[in-house]
Amino acid sequence: MSQQISRREFLKLLGAGAVTTAALSGCASATRLVKREPYTSMPEYTLPGTSTYYATTCRECPAGCGLVVRTVEGRAIKVEGNPAHPVSQGHTCARGQASVQTLYNPDRLQNAVRQAQRGSGKFDPMPWDEAIQVVQDALANNDPDSIAFLLGLESDHLADLVNEITAAMGARAPYRFGALGMLDARNTLVMANVLLFGHPGLPVFDIAHAEVTFSFGANFTETWLSPVFYTGAYGNMRKGTPGQRGYLVQFEPRMSQTGANADEWYPIKPGTEALVAQALGALVAEEIGIPTEGLFADVDVAAAARESGVSEEDLHRLAMMFAQSQRRVAIPGAGALGHTNGLDAAKAIMGLNILVENLGKSGGVSLMPESALGNTQMPSTLNDLTSLVEKMNSGKIKVLFIHGCNPVFELPAASGFADALQNVPLVVAFSSFPDETALQADFILPDHTGLEAWGYQKVSTASDRITLSSLQPVVVPVQDTRATADVLLAAVQAIGGDLAKQVPYENEVAFIKAKLEVLVGEDGYYAASDANTLWARWLQVGGWWDSDALLIAPDLTHAVEVLQKQPSALPAAAFSGDEAEYPLHLLVYPSPNLGDGRGANNPWLQETPDPMTTVMWNSWIEISPDLALELGVCDDDIVRVTSPAGSVEAVVYVYPAIRPDTVAIPVGQGHTALGRYARNRGCNPLQLLDIQKDASGNLAFAATRVKIEPTGRKHQLARMEDRVGVYGDRYGELYR
Amino acid sequence: MSETAQEKWGMVIDLDRCNGCQACVTACSLENNVGFVGEESAAYGRGMHWIRIQRYWEGEYPNITARFRPVMCQQCGHAPCEPVCPVFATYHSEAEQINVQVYNRCIGTRYCANNCPYVARTFNWFDWEWPEPLNEQLNPDVTVRRRGIMEKCTFCIQRIRKGEEDAEAEGREVADGEIQPACAQACPADAIVFGNLADPESRVSRLARSARAEKLLEELGTETKVIYLKGGSSRDR
Amino acid sequence: MPLKTRLRLPALVLIALFVVVVAAAAVLGSKSAQAQAEQPIAFNHSVHVEELGVPCLYCHSNAQRGQSAGLPTLEKCQGCHSQIDPGDSQALQDLARYAEENKPIQWVPVALQPDFVYFSHRPHVNAGLNCESCHGDVGQMTVAEPQGDMNMGWCLSCHKKLAPERFVKLSDCATCHK
């Protein structure tokens, strides 16, 4: 405890040095006017002008990559990967790199505010005492059933704390939501895992050691589950094993960045992933000579070929390749699972792994064991969220606390969440930014950003071992923000009584330390014999994890039984929107740079070109050259995209690697709030999605059809590439 | 005149590992105080990226694929940019055997950029802004360039210098892998490897001897210090 | 001649104006480049260095270890001064007040390089240079004074004189500019 307090003071002192150094970054002539301000008392291990490094965890997506942040005199300068961390292995993605711009973002909320009229954007600053009073009153004066928490996807200390509080109060456990989870179809994958292996978590695919990888729409080098982990695995798949070059086959209607790196890319018809997997499975089973029952029995390969657009020869060749290779893995990605038959597709694709019995093996599929801090809680399904919306509409929810997600922006407009919010008497947002959801709240009590925060995160998306990642502030908070855990705990303590007894933590750090006690004496990357050592090592190393890779093998026999009982005739994918009126499939995918859109106000993320289109600072709609000719549109034309659920305007990018019956729009832009760099830029395609669900109760986000009409207006997209240099006159008049 | 350029720092980029994810681009920009310019300027070829990932298409739909190649200053041993600068703002560093740009010496003729076959140089068309408190993030080891100055990838010279200085102060040689530019450090696929080409045992030297090694526009005789390892053959099965 | 006078007056005014502007710019420029703002406390180097024999590195201890020599923390000042009665010394009273308020003292840098120059004390100190080689005999100064121009030629001449065998590296632009 005392250590924590001294640490806070120390960080404050660091901040003082920052003022001078900031002034130093001006132009040369001004340096004469600089004043130098030495510390009143020198913090330990800080030397003027010398970097100090802190290990923490990235909060730009829920993957939980370990970071090492370089700080100089109290300023966070550069984000680097934590080399010891099993997820990031010393590396970072673009979003992680830009997290310093989240920290120092000029549009962050500077203090707790009250918004007298929702949506007005007129904020009245309020002292934190009053802010805590608001939370305290809300918790104390309302029926526990009428209090709801909506949290982000991260399985972090805050989720655990809120779970404890709600349990103690008798309220419902927090809802968990994030666009990345929705667009990864995480719940569907987890549900498949539960059905097949009885394991309520995400599987881990050992791409790194696979000779052959079949990816069904998994954009694992971009945003899928844990991009840094899987990108590292991709690199090792190609060149990690001497003498072996892994072979990647990608099935998806629109070439993703991952697909662009594949050795073979098949633009299959949206919704036919399950059919392709079934056909491949049947052929594989035939090749390796095992009897087919259930799912892979009586598969009409010719029909599958016809439906999907993959030729029969290719199917045979691919099946041979899969069957004959030593290490092979099939990945059920978001593109395959985002349909109304998504759960079936997940089973069929996982079925390929089960057929070749790669479970728990090198280059196969494994499961992550449960950590000492308890299991991770999976995201809420769309079913859960729709029931929340219903409760909000019927007035059963009196208080809604929202943290770590931006549902007004991230949930499809058709879900009715934004409207339902109007029926909740008290909405409290903990967002660090004035985002779309925060703008609909009565109070915004901004949390610290990731680099200023304490915490832990249980890595749940992908790692090769149990991984707990630590968060610690690398700088003193830039704004007058306060940790949400501290706010909740302060409110709970003020309420007192039973609740305070059941949630007895003084503050956030005390809570984290209490949770970590289970790790004392545990053998891992390090072993600490007492709590203080553990805490010191925990902060220094950046978390706690096993010393060696350790995953568990799923139970094969059970899985085989499930597959054998599964009938082979699967329902076809259903789509919203009549084919005659809405002739095109809409594919929305998280932007590789902006992710779910929370980074859209980081200028360097905006300026980082999209890997496939090289577009910066905007979003676009990808249209195949044939379709563009047919519609009479060309690059930079603004078109109106209409679905049964809504309509947006988007700028055309004629994209040579997409099916002519499909259009694609990245998610992440189209903010109406958040800040100066994000606002009024591009479109938010989630507005177009109709509410369609798969068997696991998840959003079938690829099940909406759209139509496109030219508007006659143009907007020049900022591209890194030169259109003529890259495309030449390949598409003739399109480029005039 | 035509002696082979001396070797020191070099970089190997494995195109088979590279998947075009852009982490290097962002990492570079944030390490080196590279300014961001906004949509309009970016649309008009004024992005300041020191490293960019070229994406070329191969084939026609449906047999189409994309190729990625990160391109930054190739640190030529015989650099076309060097002789044309009238004030030695860009010159060949004898000590480091790389191509150095001295910002405070640059007068902005932009001749070097015209003469760079790799289009590796960017020019500060304006004074870029970092609205407070974004400026707190600026790296104190790297000069913030004002308008009218040419800039380019430096192989993170500030990190090279720091590594050398640390090693010298501790009385030892620089260890292989100790010095890493921001791009190599960030690369999640581990495609970028940096090190001392003069040391035959360094990781970068060993990779540079690969049969897949090639240099960009090698026919120009620029003796570049960036070596690409050719990507996998995706189309020939 | 009417034309003559008509032309002469504006010409004279123009020339005079030009001379005045150039002279003013020169004076102001050199003044702003050399003028030293007043220090918050008139720290007396002579007393500390000459009379009391405090080594430079006692207060500027980072010179051996890093880029910046560093300024002593208030804590360090107070290490001695908490034992010393300020008496009627303005400087000591000021110091006592800073200590009381725990407020950092805002010193005005004396030896300063522009932003585009990278300078590190460590290699210089490690090479055995004395502080006074560059900063002058501080023991003879009350308030520290800037020494000479500290310009590029000054750096180079010393590099050439004292380390000719390493001049290739020490004259490399990237050694100081990056």
Next chain:
Amino acid sequence: MTAKLSAFPKEHPHEHEEDPREHLMLDPRPREEMNSMVLESMQDTPVSYWVTVGVLGLLVGVALFGAWGYMISKGMGVAGIRRPVYWGVFIANFVFWIGISHAGTFVSAILRVFKAEFRRPFTRAAELMTTFGLAAAGLYPLIHLGRTWRFYWMIPYPNQRWLWPNFHSPLMWDMLAITTYLLSSTIYLYLPLIPDMAMARDRSTGWRKKLYRVLALGWRGTEAEFHHLHTAINIFAFAIIPVMFSVHTIVAWDFAVAMTPGWHSTIFGPYFVVGAILSGVSAVTMVLALIRGTMKNMKYFIRPEHFDALGKLVLIFSMAWGYFFFNDFNLEWYGGEAVGHAVMDYHLHGPLSWIWYGMLVANIIIPWATLWNKKIRRNPWAMFTIGFIINLGMYAERFMIVTFVLSRGRMPFDWGWYKPSLVELSISLGSIALFLFLYAVMSRLIPLIPVWEVQEGQLAHTLRRIGKAEIPTVSELE
């Protein structure tokens, strides 16, 4: 020479029959009358003159220096240049004005060396173009610098930084060549001016007298003085010719030594020199037409015969330019290097290919179609128009050499297009205004006609009646 051509009019019965007195050299007037004609032309300042000068001055102040100041304060970004087209209109203007500056030297020095008599009345007008063309050209290297305020780092002088400029850089050669050319062409302008200054000194009052007294250097017009002057002019005429060739060759090398495909060509040196002379001589015809049309008494000095002679020169240089162009184009086309073809493709089929075709029309088709015709050649305003068109064409050539080539580099991913910005256009307009402004002001300060040279020529030319024919004869001068 012209005189000789018309010596046998009867042999060309279909041609227009000329009166030998159409030739200035054979149409002498008394010295005093000629002197006062010239002085009158200098002192004639109607309202229209002041309005013109005022407007030009305003353009110089606002369009040139105003826009430049704006660019300095904001950054080069207000110009249309971008990656990869780092040079644009400014450099095209620079090459263009250097080209214009070739007019004076060529017309004056080369024709003087070859004793072409028709040159006499307009050498000064052409030399002034050299000086002011260079003044306009010399601004551009400064304008296009990202940090103009640091231009002095290009000057070799001992300094505390221990740094010299890089003499390997063509830009340094440029700077040295241009300053040499500016200095020598100014002296070359000044030398033949001395006797005229003395003439003006003796015939004016007030500030003019003072000015001319200083400029005349105490010239009295003695035999010895004339002898020295002739020697000096002769030396300079010979010396300045290689300087002229070197200047434009070095400007060409700015491009040719770069490894950029489309620039890296051995032919660029002479190609640029010929192009410069083509545009320079065309510009001389334009200026002469303007002088003749707007200044008093000039119709006497500048006659159709001069336009005729210049027209022939233009035609010859248009052909020479066409020859070089064909060499450059044809070899690139045959060579078949991919990047070179991309560059060529951008010229031929790009969105701005009209500039390329326009250039061919202006530089080849129009001069070849018109200048064989003596009537057209003798018509000042027709020659003005043709000169204007050729200069447009030559400007287009420079524009394309600078920007088209840079648009198409070795990295197709990073190709780019270029659009000049308003600031660039404003500065370009301003520099034209600067040239005209300086010229207009100077036209009222010094005699545009080298009176003494005309008089000297007229003394040497006489008409002799041999039989029925009047035969012009020239006595050897010097």
